[in-house]
Amino acid sequence: MSIVLTCGNLNKKYGPTYALRNLDLQLEENVIYGLLGRNGAGKTTLLNMIAGGIFPDYGTIEVRGKKLGRGELPKDFCYVREKNKYFGGARVVEILQYAANFHPNWDWTFAHELLQTFQLDPHKKIRQLSRGTESIVGNIIGLASRAPLTLYDEPVLGLDVLMRERFYKSLLEDYANHPRTILLSTHLIDEIAPVAEKVYIIEAGSLLLHDEMEQIRMAAYLIRGNSEAVASFTAEKRVLHTETYGRGTLAAIYEKLDDGDMQQARELDISIENLTLQKFFSYLIEGGH
Numbered sequence: 001m002s003i004v005l006t007c008g009n010l011n012k013k014y015g016p017t018y019a020l021r022n023l024d025l026q027l028e029e030n031v032i033y034g035l036l037g038r039n040g041a042g043k044t045t046l047l048n049m050i051a052g053g054i055f056p057d058y059g060t061i062e063v064r065g066k067k068l069g070r071g072e073l074p075k076d077f078c079y080v081r082e083k084n085k086y087f088g089g090a091r092v093v094e095i096l097q098y099a100a101n102f103h104p105n106w107d108w109t110f111a112h113e114l115l116q117t118f119q120l121d122p123h124k125k126i127r128q129l130s131r132g133t134e135s136i137v138g139n140i141i142g143l144a145s146r147a148p149l150t151l152y153d154e155p156v157l158g159l160d161v162l163m164r165e166r167f168y169k170s171l172l173e174d175y176a177n178h179p180r181t182i183l184l185s186t187h188l189i190d191e192i193a194p195v196a197e198k199v200y201i202i203e204a205g206s207l208l209l210h211d212e213m214e215q216i217r218m219a220a221y222l223i224r225g226n227s228e229a230v231a232s233f234t235a236e237k238r239v240l241h242t243e244t245y246g247r248g249t250l251a252a253i254y255e256k257l258d259d260g261d262m263q264q265a266r267e268l269d270i271s272i273e274n275l276t277l278q279k280f281f282s283y284l285i286e287g288g289h
C-alpha cells in the first residue's frame with residue numbers, strides 16, 4: 001500500500017468558527033474515496049488547502065512523503081472545483097487545450113469521447129453554457145487529465161440525473177483501465193455509495209469516521225423489536241441512534257454481526273435490516289459519534 005497524500009492535524013479557524021479541527025486524512029494509491037459531510041462541514045476548505053489555496057493555521061500536508069511548503073501545489077494533481085472560474089469568453093476547446101498543458105497524462109481521444117458523452121459542443125463559449133453544463137467542462141478535465149491524484153468538489157451538483165449517471169459511469173469505466181487516487185467530495189451520499197471504495201465523514205471540521213464502504217455495508221444495521229430485547233441485544237454494541245415507539249425500540253448500530261448475534265436476534269424476536277449509507281450518515285451526525 002503506497003500513500004499518496006497525508007494530512008496531519010490540520011486546523012483552520014475563521015474567527016471563532018473551526019473550518020477544520022485536528023483533521024487527519026490519508027489517501028492511498030489507486031483508491032476512490034468519498035469525502036462526505038453536510039453543508040459547512042469543511043470539505044471545500046480541506047480541498048482548497050490540499051490544492052495550496054488556503055494555508056492551515058496548524059498541521060501539515062505531505063504528498064508522496066514530501067511536505068508541501070506554503071502555497072506549494074502537489075505535483076501531478078487535478079482539482080475540479082465546485083465553482084469553476086473559467087474565462088467566460090473562452091471556448092470549451094480552448095479551456096481543454098489550456099488544461100491539457102498542465103497534465104502529462106492528458107488523453108485527447110478520451111476528452112473527445114467525453115464531449116460526445118455529455119453532448120457538449122467544444123466550440124461554444126463558456127458564457128453560453130448553463131450552470132450544469134459548465135460544471136461538466138470541469139468534470140471532463142478531471143477525467144481526461146488522468147492525474148494520479150484527482151480531487152472533485154461536488155462534481156454532480158447542478159447536473160440532471162442522466163448526466164450524473166454518465167459522469168459516474170465514465171469515471172468508473174476509466175478508473176478500471178487507469179487506476180488512480182480520486183477523492184469525491186459530496187453531500188449526495190447514496191449516489192456515492194456504489195462509486196467510492198473508502199469514505200471519510202467529517203462534521204464541523206472534525207473527522208467523524210473513515211472506513212471502507214464494504215465495512216460500513218456489513219456493519220450498519222437497523223434493529224427493531226421489544227424495548228427490553230433491543231436493550232439487551234445492543235448492550236455491548238456501538239449504538240448510533242435509538243427511538244422508542246409504544247413498547248418497541250428502533251436502534252441504529254454500527255457493529256459487525258456474527259452467527260451468534262443472528263441467533264440471539266431470532267431468540268429475542270428482533271428484526272434486522274441494512275441501513276442505507278444516507279441513513280447511517282444521518283444517525284452518525286445526529287449522534288455526534
Ligand SMILES: Nc1ncnc2c1ncn2[C@@H]1O[C@H](COP(=O)(O)OP(=O)(O)OP(=O)(O)O)[C@@H](O)[C@H]1O
Nearest residue numbers: 014017018019037038039040041042043044045046
Ligand atoms: N472565507 C471564509 N470566511 C469565513 N468563514 C469561512 C470561509 N470559508 C469557509 N468558512 C466557514 O468554514 C466552514 C467550512 O466551510 P466549507 O466551505 O469548507 O464547508 P463545505 O463542507 O465545503 O460546505 P458546502 O458543502 O456547503 O460547500 C463553514 O462554517 C464556513 O462558513
